[in-house]
Amino acid sequence: MARNHYDDAQVATLERAITYASEVHAGQVRKSGEPYITHPLHVTASLIEWGMDIDTILAGILHDTVEDTSATLEHIEHLFGHDVAFLVDGVTKVSKARAGMRDLGSYLPGTKDNLTKLLIAVGQDVRVIIIKLADRLHNMQTLQYKSAEKQKKIARETIEVFAPLADRLNMGRVRVQLEELSFRYLMPAEFEHTKQLMDSRLKQSERKLRSVKREVDAHLSDEHIPHQIDGRVKSIYSLYKKMKRVPNIDDIYDLMALRIIVDDVATCYLVLGELQSLYTPMFERIKDYIANPKPNGYQSLHTTVITKSGQPVEFQIRTHEMHDYAERGLAASFHYNEQKLSDAYKKGTIGELPADLHWIRDLQNAAALVNEGRDFDESSLRVDLFGDRIFVYSPKGDIYDLPQGAYPLDYAYRVHSDLAARASGFKVNGKMVPFSQQLSHGDVVEILTSRSARPKPDWTQYVMTTHAKLKLRAQLRRGGFLGQITNAAAIIQRKARERITKKHSRR
Numbered sequence: 208m209a210r211n212h213y214d215d216a217q218v219a220t221l222e223r224a225i226t227y228a229s230e231v232h233a234g235q236v237r238k239s240g241e242p243y244i245t246h247p248l249h250v251t252a253s254l255i256e257w258g259m260d261i262d263t264i265l266a267g268i269l270h271d272t273v274e275d276t277s278a279t280l281e282h283i284e285h286l287f288g289h290d291v292a293f294l295v296d297g298v299t300k301v302s303k304a305r306a307g308m309r310d311l312g313s314y315l316p317g318t319k320d321n322l323t324k325l326l327i328a329v330g331q332d333v334r335v336i337i338i339k340l341a342d343r344l345h346n347m348q349t350l351q352y353k354s355a356e357k358q359k360k361i362a363r364e365t366i367e368v369f370a371p372l373a374d375r376l377n378m379g380r381v382r383v384q385l386e387e388l389s390f391r392y393l394m395p396a397e398f399e400h401t402k403q404l405m406d407s408r409l410k411q412s413e414r415k416l417r418s419v420k421r422e423v424d425a426h427l428s429d430e431h432i433p434h435q436i437d438g439r440v441k442s443i444y445s446l447y448k449k450m451k452r453v454p455n456i457d458d459i460y461d462l463m464a465l466r467i468i469v470d471d472v473a474t475c476y477l478v479l480g481e482l483q484s485l486y487t488p489m490f491e492r493i494k495d496y497i498a499n500p501k502p503n504g505y506q507s508l509h510t511t512v513i514t515k516s517g518q519p520v521e522f523q524i525r526t527h528e529m530h531d532y533a534e535r536g537l538a539a540s541f542h543y544n545e546q547k548l549s550d551a552y553k554k555g556t557i558g559e560l561p562a563d564l565h566w567i568r569d570l571q572n573a574a575a576l577v578n579e580g581r582d583f584d585e586s587s588l589r590v591d592l593f594g595d596r597i598f599v600y601s602p603k604g605d606i607y608d609l610p611q612g613a614y615p616l617d618y619a620y621r622v623h624s625d626l627a628a629r630a631s632g633f634k635v636n637g638k639m640v641p642f643s644q645q646l647s648h649g650d651v652v653e654i655l656t657s658r659s660a661r662p663k664p665d666w667t668q669y670v671m672t673t674h675a676k677l678k679l680r681a682q683l684r685r686g687g688f689l690g691q692i693t694n695a696a697a698i699i700q701r702k703a704r705e706r707i708t709k710k711h712s713r714r
C-alpha cells in the first residue's frame with residue numbers, strides 16, 4: 208500500500224521510523240492490552256490511506272514518542288529532519304496544552320471553543336490537525352476499553368470538535384466515521400433505533416434500487432457516456448439528524464442514493480439531462496453544488512426522480528476529482544500539491560501556495576490572532592476558509608479575485624454590469640475565447656463590447672458567481688425574458704425540448 212505513493216527511499220525511511228518508534232515504545236501497552244506501537248501504526252495507516260505526504264506519515268508513526276517516551280525532539284530532528292520534528296512538536300503541543308486546560312479546570316465549560324482555537328493555534332501547519340484527526344479516529348475505534356464516563360466525554364468532544372473540523376477540511380469520509388462512532392457511544396438507544404429503522408428500509412428498497420441502477424447503467428452505456436455508478440447509504444447519524452426535521456422516514460428520499468461519477472463537468476450536466484428524460488424529475492429537488500459549491504468546497508449535482516415503479520431515488524453526479532475531494536478533502540490537495548506545498552513551507556512563502564490552497568493563509572492569520580491572545584471571528588473562518596479564489600487582471604493591470612471556475616462573464620459583471628450587458632466577446636491573454644472558457648489564475652481578461660449586444664438567456668450557463676447571476680437575471684427580466692432559470696433547469700428544459708423534437712421528427 209505504502210509503495211503506491213512513496214518512492215523506495217521514503218519507504219526505507221518509514222521502516223526506520225517504525226523500528227525507532229517500536230524501540231522507544233517497547234514495554235508500553237494500550238488499555239486493550241495490545242503493545243502501544245499498534246496505535247501509531249493504525250494512525251499511520253489512515254494517513255497513508257488519505258494519501259498524505261511522507262513527512263506527515265513519519266510524524267504519524269512518531270506522534271506519541273516525545274510525549275510518552277524518552278525520545279526528544281532534537282533526536283527526532285537529527286534522525287528524520289526538521290519538517291518531521293516540526294509536525295511531531297505540533298501534535299505534542301496539542302496534548303500538553305490540553306492537559307493544562309484540564310488542570311486549570313477550564314476543561315468543561317467552553318471546552319469546545321477552547322479546543323477548536325487550540326487546534327487552530329498549533330495547526331499553523333494544517334497537517335498537525337490531520338494527524339490529530341487520524342489519532343482521534345483510532346482512539347474512537349478502540350473506545351470500548353475506556354471507562355463509561357471517559358467514553359462519553361471523548362465521544363462528545365469528537366462530535367463537537369473533531370467531526371466539524373474534518374467537515375471544514377471537506378474530509379467527508381473521516382467526518383462520517385467520527386460521527387457514527389461518537390453517536391453510538393453518546394446515544395446508544397437512539398443509535399440502535401435509527402439503525403434498525405434504516406436496516407428494515409434498506410431491505411425493502413435495495414432490490415428496486417438495484418434494478419434502477421442497472422437501467423441507468425445500460426442507458427448511459429447506450430449513449431456512450433463513460434461512467435461509474437454505485438449505491439451509497441446515508442449514515443445512521445445523518446439519518447437521525449434529518450429525522451428531527453423530517454419525522455416520517457417515508458418522506459426522506461436520500462436514504463439510499465445512486466452516485467454517478469464521470470470524466471468532466473459538462474458530462475455531469477449531460478447525465479442530469481439523461482436522468483430527467485428517463486424518469487419523472489422532482490424539479491424542486493435539483494441542487495447544483497457544481498455552480499454553487501458548499502462552503503467547504505463540496506461539489507456535485509443532486510437530483511431526485513420518480514422511477515417507473517413510483518419510487519423516489521436520489522442521484523448524485525460528480526467528476527472523479529470532485530469525488531476524491533469530497534471523500535479526502537484537504538488531504539487530496541496535499542497529495543497533488545505535495546511538492547509545491549512543502550517548498551512553500553520551507554521558504555516560508557506561504558503566499559506562493561496554489562490559489563486553491565489560499566485558505567491556509569487564513570488559517571495562519573487566525574492562528575496568529577489566537578497566539579496573540581486576540582479573538583477572531585470563527586464564523587468568518589468557516590465561510591472563507593475554502594473560498595477557492597483565483598486572481599485575474601484587467602488589461603490595465605487592475606486585480607480582481609473570483610472563485611475558481613469563474614467565466615469571463617463573471618469577471619465582466621464584477622467590473623461593471625452595464626459593461627457586461629454589452630459584451631460581444633472576450634480576449635484572454637490576448638486571444639479570443641468562447642464564453643464557456645473558465646478563467647485561470649493570472650489570466651488577463653479583456654471585454655469586447657458592441658452597441659447592439661444584449662444579455663442572452665443562455666448566458667446563465669456561463670456565470671457562476673451569485674453577483675453575476677443576480678445582475679444577469681435582473682437584466683433578462685428587464686429585457687422581457689423570464690428569469691429564475693437556474694443553470695441546471697435551463698439545460699434540462701433544452702434537453703426536454705430536444706426530445707420532443709426528436710419524437711416528432713421520427714413520426
Ligand code: MN
Nearest residue numbers: 246270271342
Ligand atoms: Mn496518539
